[in-house]
Amino acid sequence: MSTEHAVDTPVTVVGAGMSGAACAAALVAAGVPVRVLDRGRAPGGRMASPELHGRRVDVGAGYFTVRDNGFESVVGDWRDRGLAREWTDTFGVLATGAPPSTSTGPMRWATPGGLRSLVRDVLGDIDVTTDDLEALPDGDVVVAMPDPQAARLVDIDDPVGCDPVIAVAVGFAPDSVRDLPFLHAAFVNEHPSVSFVADDGSRRGDGAAVLVAHTTPELAAAHLDDPDSVTGEVVAALADLLDISMASPEWTHAHRWTFAKPTGAHDATHSLRRVDGRLIGLAGDQWCPQGSPRIESAWRSGTDLAAAIVTDRRA
Ligand SMILES: Cc1cc2nc3c(=O)[nH]c(=O)nc-3n(C[C@H](O)[C@H](O)[C@H](O)COP(=O)(O)OP(=O)(O)OC[C@H]3O[C@@H](n4cnc5c(N)ncnc54)[C@H](O)[C@@H]3O)c2cc1C
DSSP states (O other): OTTTTOTTSOEEEEOOSHHHHHHHHHHHHTTOOEEEEESSSSTTTTSOOOEETTEEOOOSOOOBOOOOHHHHHHHHHHHHTTSOEEEEEEEEEEETTEEEEEEEEEEEEEOSSOTHHHHHHHHTTOOEEEOOOSSOOSSSEEEESOHHHHTTTSOOSSOOOEEEEEEEEEEOOTTOOOSOSSSSEEEEOSOSSEEEEEEHHHHHTSOOSEEEEEEOHHHHHHTTTOGGGGHHHHHHHHHHHHTOTTSOOSEEEEEEEEEEEESSOBSSSOEEEEETTEEEEEESTTBOTTSOOSHHHHHHHHHHHHHHHHHHHHO
C-alpha cells in the first residue's frame, strides 16, 4: 500500500485555517512534506484579523477556550511567548428591556496580535499558496474547511450545515466609548439583529474604542448578498442596547461569514479514506465528537488527521 504513496510525496492541504494549519504542521513534524493552498490572501480562515484603520481587529472568532489537553500545551507555549493571554471568564448578558447581567463560564483567551497570528504561528515556516480550488488536486489530499465548502471538492457523507454571521466592526473616537453596560464582551439574548458584542480594545489589550458585533443568523442570511447593508441596523441596535447614542462611529466595516458556525458535528475528529489509491482526509471544526465546534476542535481535528495519515503512509 505505501509503495504507491512514497512517504516523501507531498500531502496537499487545502485550507489554511486552524485545522489545515495544525494538520500541515503535524505532518511536517513527522517528516511528511506538505503543500498548503488557501483561496484567501492570508492564512487564518475564520480566525481573521484584518488591519482596519491602523490596528488589527478580530472580525471572525472572538476568543478561544482550552479544554483539550493537547491544545492546552500549545496554548501554554503561546502564553509563554506573549502570543495569547487569558482574557476573562465572565461576559455580560444584554437583552432589550432587561437590566444587564453577567454569565461566568470557561476562561476565554485572546491575543494581542489578533487570532490570525496564532494560525500563522502554527504554520511556522510552511508557505501558503493562494489558490481557489474548484477540483480536488492530485495525490494525497487534506480538505480542511466547513462541509458546504468541502462538498464542492469532494463527496461528504452526512454533511454538517453552517449558520451565517455578519460581523460589524465599529470604530469610535478614542475614549468616546465609556461606561459600557458590560466588561469585555456580552451575549445579546433574544434580539432580532445582534447576538454578541465584543470590546475589541479589551480583547486586544490596547484599549482602542472598537466594538465588534455579530449579527443573528437570520439577519445575516437576509443580507449575504450585500453585507454592508446590515451596518445601519447593527449600529442602531448597539446604540439602543449599549446606550451609546451620543458617540457617532468614525468608521464601520462589515465582514460576511456565509459558513460561520456549524449547526451540528460529526461523531469523529476527522475522516480519512483511500479513494482510487490515494488518501483523502477531511478536517475542520465540525469534526467534533464533543459537539461544540470551535477553534480547539479545529486544532484537534487537524492534529488527529495528520496522525492518521502518518500511520497509514507507514503501514
Ligand atoms: C463570527 C464567528 C465567531 C466565532 N466565534 C468563535 C469563538 O468565540 N470561539 C471559538 O473557539 N470559535 C469561534 N468561531 C469558530 C472558529 O473560527 C472556527 O472553529 C475555526 O476557525 C475553524 O477553523 P477551520 O480550519 O476548521 O476552518 P476555517 O477557518 O473556515 O478554514 C477553512 C479555510 O479553507 C479555505 N477554503 C475554503 N474553500 C476553499 C477552496 N475551494 N480552495 C482553497 N481554499 C479554500 C478558506 O479560505 C479558509 O481559510 C467563530 C467563527 C465565526 C465566523
